[in-house]
Amino acid sequence: MFISVFDLFKIGIGPSSSHTVGPMRAAYSFVEDLLKQNDLQATVRVQVKLYGSLSATGVGHAT
Numbered sequence: 001m002f003i004s005v006f007d008l009f010k011i012g013i014g015p016s017s018s019h020t021v022g023p024m025r026a027a028y029s030f031v032e033d034l035l036k037q038n039d040l041q042a043t044v045r046v047q048v049k050l051y052g053s054l055s056a057t058g059v060g061h062a063t
Helices: 021-036 050-058
Strands: none
Touching: none
C-alpha cells in the first residue's frame, strides 16, 4: 500500500484544519458506509458526540 504525503497532510478550511478535515472525512466515510448498506434513504437523523479538543472547539470551528 502506497501512502502519499498528501494522504498524511490535508489542507482544510477554517482556523484549524485538524478540527475540520477530520470530522469531514469521518462524515464522508459514514455516508459511504450508509450507501454501501442501502441505508442512506432510511436515515432521518444522526446524533454525534464530540470528545476531547473537538468538544471544546466544535462550535467555533463549525464542526
